[in-house]
Each structure stands twice: as C-alpha cells, then as structure tokens.
Amino acid sequence: MSTLANNGLSVVLGAQWGDEGKGKLSDILCGEADVCARCQGGNNAGHTIVVNDVKYDFHLLPSGLINPKCVALIGAGVVVHLPSFFDELEKLESKGLDCNERLYVSDRAHLVFDLHQIIDGLKEVELGRGSIGTTKKGIGPAYSSKASRSGLRVHHLYNFDEFAAKFRVMVDNKRKRYGQFEYDVEGELARYRELADRLRPHVVDSVSYMHKAYQQGKRILVEGANALMLDIDFGTYPYVTSSSTAVGGVCTGLGVPPSTIKKVIGVVKAYTTRVGGGPFPTEQLNDVGEYLQRVGFEFGVTTGRKRRCGWLDMMVVKYSTMINGYTSLNITKLDILDQLPVIKVATGYFLDGKPLDSFPADLSVLERIEVQYVEVPGWQTDISRCRDYDQLPENAKRYIELIERESGVPVEWIGVGASRDAMIRKPL
Numbered sequence: 001m002s003t004l005a006n007n008g009l010s011v012v013l014g015a016q017w018g019d020e021g022k023g024k025l026s027d028i029l030c031g032e033a034d035v036c037a038r039c040q041g042g043n044n045a046g047h048t049i050v051v052n053d054v055k056y057d058f059h060l061l062p063s064g065l066i067n068p069k070c071v072a073l074i075g076a077g078v079v080v081h082l083p084s085f086f087d088e089l090e091k092l093e094s095k096g097l098d099c100n101e102r103l104y105v106s107d108r109a110h111l112v113f114d115l116h117q118i119i120d121g122l123k124e125v126e127l128g129r130g131s132i133g134t135t136k137k138g139i140g141p142a143y144s145s146k147a148s149r150s151g152l153r154v155h156h157l158y159n160f161d162e163f164a165a166k167f168r169v170m171v172d173n174k175r176k177r178y179g180q181f182e183y184d185v186e187g188e189l190a191r192y193r194e195l196a197d198r199l200r201p202h203v204v205d206s207v208s209y210m211h212k213a214y215q216q217g218k219r220i221l222v223e224g225a226n227a228l229m230l231d232i233d234f235g236t237y238p239y240v241t242s243s244s245t246a247v248g249g250v251c252t253g254l255g256v257p258p259s260t261i262k263k264v265i266g267v268v269k270a271y272t273t274r275v276g277g278g279p280f281p282t283e284q285l286n287d288v289g290e291y292l293q294r295v296g297f298e299f300g301v302t303t304g305r306k307r308r309c310g311w312l313d314m315m316v317v318k319y320s321t322m323i324n325g326y327t328s329l330n331i332t333k334l335d336i337l338d339q340l341p342v343i344k345v346a347t348g349y350f351l352d353g354k355p356l357d358s359f360p361a362d363l364s365v366l367e368r369i370e371v372q373y374v375e376v377p378g379w380q381t382d383i384s385r386c387r388d389y390d391q392l393p394e395n396a397k398r399y400i401e402l403i404e405r406e407s408g409v410p411v412e413w414i415g416v417g418a419s420r421d422a423m424i425r426k427p428l
Helices: 022-030 082-094 114-130 139-147 154-158 160-178 185-202 206-215 248-254 287-295 314-324 363-368 394-407
Strands: 009-014 035-038 047-051 054-058 071-074 103-106 220-223 261-269 272-274 308-310 328-332 342-351 370-377 411-415 423-425
Touching (some): 009 022, 022 047, 022 411, 022 423, 035 206, 071 206, 082 185, 114 139, 114 160, 154 160, 160 185, 206 248, 261 314, 314 342, 328 394, 342 394, 370 394
Parallel strands (some): 009 261, 071 103, 261 328, 328 411
Antiparallel strands (some): 047 054, 342 370, 411 423
16 A cells, blocks of 8 residues: 555654654655655754664654655755765765765755854844753754845855855855854855865756656655754744744745645554654653663754653644644554553643643743643563554554544554564555
C-alpha cells in the first residue's frame, strides 16, 4: 500500500515546538519519493536518522538524500549558509551517501552570511532578559535582510561584481546599526567567490523544477522544518522562528499552488518538548520532566541544548490541526512513556474559571491559564520491539485512541524506538 499521495504533494510538518522526530518519517516516506524538498528554515534545526547503526545528522539538507533514488531540493523559502551546506554534504558523503547530481538549491534562496550570525548574537545581547534563545545561526537576521529587501540570493553570486558591491553595503549598514564589530569583508568575499563555483552545479530554477516534477507525476515529499508553534505568525510570538512553518509555507517556499497538496502528516511527540525561551503550559519542572529529558535523550541535534519537557498538550495539537489540516498523525517516541505508571494529557485551558476555545495569542494570558488534565494508566511494558498495532499493550492503544478523539485526526504512524524500522503503520 502506498504511503505517499498519488498525483500530488505529501507534506510532513511538526505539530508542536519542533524536535518531534520528523526525520524518521521523512526517511521512511522518501523510500518511495522521487523528490524530497525543503520549503523554509535554515540550518538552525536538525534531526538524526539511524540506518544500519549509522547516524546521519541533517540540518539544512533534505533527509531524502538517504534514498539513493531520491532527488533533494532546497526551495526558495529556505535561507542557506553555504559553508554549512558544503560541510553537511561532505559529512554525509563521508558516511557513504552518493549525492552526486541529486542535490539542488533554488536560485531564489537567500544566503546566510557569517555577518548574520554575528548580528544574531548582538541582537540577543541587545534583548537582554527578553532574549528568545535563538541558535545563533543567523537565521532571523537573514530573514530580516530578506524582508527589508537588502538580502542577497543565490543568483546574485553569478554576477559577482554586483554581489560584492551589495555585500559591502550590507556590512556598512549593519555597522551603522550595531557598531564597529570585527568582520573581514574582503576575506568573506574571496571565500564566496570560491563557494559560488562549487555551488553552480547545484543551482536550479526551483519553481520550474517543482512544476515539471508535478506534471510528470513524480512522487514528491515536502519536509517541513521547525514546527507550527514556532511559526512567525501562528506560533508563540516572539518565541518563534523567522519563517512560515505552517502548511502555507509549502506554497510560499516552493512556489506550488495549494491544490497540489494532497496529504499533510502532522508529527506529534508522545509528550511535549521545546528548546529555548517561551511559554510551555504543560512543562514539568519535576521528576517527570527529568525522566522525559533523560530517557528521551532530549538534547538538540544542532545545539546540544537540553530540551524542556512536559506532558502531551492536546490544546497545542488541536490548534495546530486547525491551521495545517492534517490528514493523519505520526505519534513519535511512544516508547519513552513505557515506564510511567500514570500518564497525563492536557485537554483544556481555563482562564478565570472559563474554558478557552483555542490556544491564545497573548503570552500574558498563557501565564494565567489553568491546564485541565486527564490521567490515563500507563502500560509499563517495553514496546520497542512492536511492529504491528495489534502488538501494542491495550493501555498504549487507549493512549493513541485518546489522541485521535481529541484531535479529530487518525493516527497513521507510531514511533516506538530510535532505529529506522521502529515504526508501526496503523491501518486507517
């Protein structure tokens, strides 16, 4: 039975605050895909895929590269730090992946410079106590340059005199704003002249590429970065990323019409985590939170930072579902709950004794809400060897059914371990 949509795009999106484990599902689906595309974000997030005990870390490059028959495309909505692009590519190839003639970058994608990374750090210092906990990868400042129409795109590299002039103006403007920070402008330009030559074989008109792939009936998977609650418009602003992580970002980041999207899979961790600052209604600053962090090995792939941990929040999942319109869900890391005798799930928010209809925009409201939980019995059994839904303990099935009832979306995939094959496909 096919796992990808016929005659259309299949999309994998994070439904919480990121780090849900999207990479494994993307890897499984890419086994059928002809094209795997990234539509937004940069190298500020990442995921690990384990194949035959070999770990592959992905940050900027689409994880479809693991499938030797799959072409990977970085779309116009992605911001690209070229040194990191080539560093990641070299590391993947050193582990045996042949990426020759199957990794492409949109000529409209904006470039992230070391300059943006410097600014990222300066902006965090400037914010002081209000810092949002960015990864300091320069993603926000690169998107700021894009929005202020002062950014540089991939195609600018191939008129290098004009590129150099625009780059010098960009640096001068940043120094006027942030002071005389140290930055070797001419050294950076020399580096980018070389990088431009290395990048040339990878550059394509991504709009034309995606259109042709769709018209030819290619099986296309779109791999979202970050997650809905980090969306610049719909996330917990300002504790968000700088791109459109919702399903709309697929259209704006790849130049495809909404009618091409046929399947949207929301990836939901069986509990909740987030990295950096910002509200987290179900966070557990206690033994439960420590257990989830330790057993779930909750450290960021890109930064190594500890992730904050708490109970599954269905108010987040329902809000995410309203925006993204998931056709099915992938519940990940269900096995991390194996040892817990009792599991809590957040099913509602109350403010001054009154229930809230949805996830509020105002962070001051979030600070005042009371979370309504339901308690369900754990299964206290190792489920990591289960490969069929019927093999799961009854209480694990009830947990999945609770998620389906609350979200109104069927669960299609269930992750029960770190390995590539530790995934159950549940009949829909």
